[in-house]
Amino acid sequence: MTRFSARLPAGILLCGLAPFMSLHADEQALYAIGVAPSAERIQNDIEILAGFGTRHTLSDTQSQTRGIGAARRWIEAEFEAISAACGGCLEVMLISDIVSGTNRIPGSVEVVNVIAIQRGTTEPNRFAMMSGDIDTRVSDPMNFTDDSPGANDNASGMAGVLEAARVLTQYEFPGSIIYAGLSGEEQGLNGGAIVAAHALANGWDIKAVINNDMIGNIRGINGVVNNTTARVFSEGTRYVETPEEAQQRRFQGGEIDSAARNLARYIDTMADLYVPNLDVMMVYRLDRFGRGGHHRPFSEVGLPAVRIMETNENYNWQHQDIRVENGIAYGDVIEHVDFDYAAKLTALNAVTLASLAWAPSPPQNVEVSGQVSPDTTLRWTKVPDAVAYRVHWRLTTEPQWTHFRTTEDVSEFTLENVVIDNYFFGVSSISASGVQSPVVFPGPAGAF
Ligand SMILES: [Zn+2]
Known part of the structure; x- marks a missing residue:
């Protein structure tokens, strides 16, 4: 192309x-990008990811067909294929570290993130990042052997990252874009912490982290069916703030104007301008009540980071052993994912990344x-x-x-x-x- x-x-x-x-030209391109992500390709990617059986962080890494090793090698190969299609426009790399002795990683495991960078033409060290997660879990967070397809949590986000890369590598940008598959999310946000540390150590000037965690469910636990809104979670005040900065904020304001919050406002505007039939619900908190996601490790090192996700979650279909109990079917299986909706939220990411990378x-x-x-x-x-x-x-x-x-x-x-x-x-x-x-x-x- x-x-x-x-x-x-x-x-x-x-x-x-x-x-x-x-x-x-750039505005016309944003209209095109806003409808470019393919529900069919996202469905195909989610089927492949779910097909690895489990992608638990502690699962098998040697098999070619099952476990997180097979999954991350497939993601790496997919980034390489996308890169080959654009003349080598992606730098594909693994960013990993050993994690051991934590609550959910009592032994020792190498947590491996798969990263692709589309390098900017004039500001190669300025980045906007989109992330999804590779790993999955079922009812027991330590169960790394049973089937754990994680179709929505979070193959949907990972497939969105791959599809955004396919769409955006058809263009060139002054700023750089990072496409990230993160691991260890369910075991303690390990992969995000590893990539955040890597970014700091290498002086990456990351202006935006857009984490996607569950972007494919439209049927809420409360019976609501809704495919026209997405939530964007953002912290109000920066996690990294000195006492002097807090004092200045107290007298000048800024409690609801962190960089993350203004990134969320930007995403809201992108939806209004470029993504048909999608509105953003800005949620003025870091994440869901008492729950976590992979944007948090980036917030914790002072980077503007938000979480994009579906508006209506179904708790029977996440972090659950696949089973039928009292007539209720539990499990994060592919039948519950709405691919058109996942494509629409992918489009929201893609127009935002493109606009950030085209903008100064x-x-x-x-x-x-x-x-x-x-x-x-x-x-x-x-x-x-x-x-x-x-x-x-x-x-x-x-x-x-x-x-x-x-x-x-x-x-x-x-x-x-x-x-x-x-x-x-x-x-x-x-x-x-x-x-x-x-x-x-x-x-x-x-x-x-
Ligand atoms: Zn999860």
Whole structure:
């Protein structure tokens, strides 16, 4: 297939600043990406993953047909095949470490993550990441031998990652994209911690982690059937915050404006713009009540990380031995996965990754000032490839950014007669082709 370049001639540049923006190549591409993921290919991938019998982190690694070893080798081969189809555009690697002596890994096991990087053309070290999980479990989290197909939890997320890679490798981006299959999720979020540590150690500038954990169920435990919404979970305040930063946040705000939260707002906007018949329910918490997911290890090292998942879970169909009890069929089997819905949530990921990778980096060092004055001033450090910036504001009770003013290629802008006390403020960057970064809330509370 043809590879489209995101780069546009400079002559198109000013259109991005017009009050009524005309469509640009990147925007047209985002519409195409929003409907590109294939339910059939996702179904095929989930069938293959479920077909490995169990993918428990402690399961067999030698068999070619059963266990997590066979599963991760298949994922690696699939990334290599996707790469071969785009002229070698993916760097496929294993990032692993030994985990031992934990609650759910009492012995010792090598937790192996399978990673593919689509390297950016101008900012190769700036990343947006999409992840799913390789591993599965049944009722007893230590049972690594019984059948544990994990069709929804989380072959759906893993298949989404592979399909997003197939779609997005048809394009080129200034920024890099990481496609990640993580292991050890059910045993203690081990794989995510390993990749997060690797990213820090290697100086990867990760601006967004979008973890997918269960994106294929539309029939809730409460009887609701719904294929038109997705949940995006995001932390409100950064987990990594010094006492001084917390003090600054207390007086300047930022409790609901971490980078993760503004990433969630960005994803919500992507759904509205580019994914037909899908709306995002932003959930203002790190994860489901008392439960975990693989975005958390990234939050814990200070990276903007969110979880995308189905709106309606069915607890009979996750973490369960496959059985019938009192007339109820338990188990995470493929019959319960809605592939069209999984494709739609994959599309949400794909348009978000593409937009993040086409957009410039979010503005850095954003500051706001203006107390006891009628005006509010935003200042920021310019970022590469931005040709304009946009200053945003909203009432403090609004969930989404409601007002904006587009600026030229400046590093400071004053909003006249907008009183600082009554609104929250932020700044985004805009590329030559009109693609926008997430909005950055001022100070360390909102920094990307
Ligand atoms: Zn699970």
